[in-house]
Amino acid sequence: GDSVTQMEGPVTLSEEAFLTINCTYTATGYPSLFWYVQYPGEGLQLLLKATKADDKGSNKGFEATYRKETTSFHLEKGSVQVSDSAVYFCALADILTGGGNKLTFGTGTQLKVEL
Amino acid sequence: SQTIHQWPATLVQPVGSPLSLECTVEGTSNPNLYWYRQAAGRGLQLLFYSVGIGQISSEVPQNLSASRPQDRQFILSSKKLLLSDSGFYLCAWSGRLAGADSTDTQYFGPGTRLTVL
Numbered sequence: 001g002d003s004v005t006q007m008e009g010p011v012t013l014s015e016e017a018f019l020t021i022n023c024t025y026t027a028t029g030y031p032s033l034f035w036y037v038q039y040p041g042e043g044l045q046l047l048l049k050a051t052k053a054d055d056k057g058s059n060k061g062f063e064a065t066y067r068k069e070t071t072s073f074h075l076e077k078g079s080v081q082v083s084d085s086a087v088y089f090c091a092l093a094d095i096l097t098g099g100g101n102k103l104t105f106g107t108g109t110q111l112k113v114e115l
Numbered sequence: 116s117q118t119i120h121q122w123p124a125t126l127v128q129p130v131g132s133p134l135s136l137e138c139t140v141e142g143t144s145n146p147n148l149y150w151y152r153q154a155a156g157r158g159l160q161l162l163f164y165s166v167g168i169g170q171i172s173s174e175v176p177q178n179l180s181a182s183r184p185q186d187r188q189f190i191l192s193s194k195k196l197l198l199s200d201s202g203f204y205l206c207a208w209s210g211r212l213a214g215a216d217s218t219d220t221q222y223f224g225p226g227t228r229l230t231v232l
Contacts, residue, residue, distance in 0.1 A: 032219045043121075043205055043223040044159075051219075089158070093219040099166040100147035101209065101219045102174070107158040 002027040006090050006106035013080055013113050021075040021109045023064075023090035031092040033057075033066055033073040034103070038087045047075075047088070080113045087111070117142035121206050121224040128231055134179075134193040136227050138206030141187065146208040148189040149221060150181055153203040165189060201231045 007022040025033065032051045036044040048057030053068035062077045073090060090106040118141045128134060140146050150162040161174045163181035171181050178197050182190045189206055207221040 034220070036223075041228075043226045044207075046220060046222065049220060093221075095219075096164060096172070100149075100164050101221075102161050102164070103149075103151075103159070103207075103221055105158045 002031070002092060002094055002104050004090050004092055004104055004106040006088075006109050009087075009108070009110035011109060011111050013111070015082055015113055015115055016079045017113075019075070019077040019080045019084075019111070021088055021090075021111070023073045023075065023106060025071050025073065025090075025092050027071075027092055027094075030068065031094060033064075034091045034093070035062070035064055035073070035075050036089045036091060036105075038089065038108070040086075044089065080111070082113045082115060085111055085113045117208070117222065119206060119208055119222060119224040121204075121227050123227060124225065125228045126230070128196050128229065130198055130231055131195050134191070134196050134200070134229070136191040136204055136206075136229075138189040138191075138224055139187055140189075140208045143187070143208065143210065145186060146210065148183060149207040149209075150189065150191050151205045151207065151223075153205060153226075155202070159205065163191070196231045198231050201229055203228050 003026045005024050034049045035047040037047045038044050048059040050057040050066035056065045064073050064075045087108045087110045089108045091103045093101045096102050120139050148165045151159045153159045165183040179193050204227045206224040209221045
């Protein structure tokens with residue numbers, strides 16, 4: 001079945017450092033890909049998405065490019081802030097029988113940004 | 116705009132007690148609705164989904180059940196809780212209309228943290 005693999009955390013960075021969180025996937029077809037962010041004690045917020053190969057999703061300084069050839073969707077940010085500290089989840093969407101879709105998530109990567 | 120609510124926010128229940136978690140969505144019609152569980156230190160697992168009133172599909176056999184009595188209401192239940200039911204329960208919705216903002220994009224509620232003792 002489909003799966004998502006994320007780099008292990010926690011990732012600890014100094015403020016203004018460059019961030020990369022790796023995500024690779026295994027899927028039949030070309031699913032939509034997502035990054036969600038979860039702040040402590042909260043639900044998941046959609047950060048960005050891409051629906052087809054070479055699409056770049058971007059939001060709040062974060063970006064990720066759908067790479068079909070490497071089956072990857074790495075999350076990047078040029079300069080992180082303390083407020084970016086959270087858990088980041090990579091996910092792909094599978095179509096469900098009868099309608100709707102299922103998100104298959106990676107295990108999440110915790111990011112800690114220090115002053 | 117659309118909003119999604121979950122309650123209660125936190126819950127502590129003894130083993131063997133019943134459970135009812137509620138999720139409601141505002142600002143959209145005919146949404147697809149989902150229940151996920153996030154166990155401590157682990158990713159999210161899809162438990163149930165619904166494409167319409169009274170239509171429930173289960174992804175993982177377990178001690179839980181779900182119901183959708185109204186278009187924008189989704190309920191997660193159990194008759195007798197187990198210790199292993201502890202976790203963070205998240206409800207989500209996605210659009211179903213062609214041309215809507217990405218019917219494959221799911222939007223999550225704030226979650227319910229359940230502790231079974």
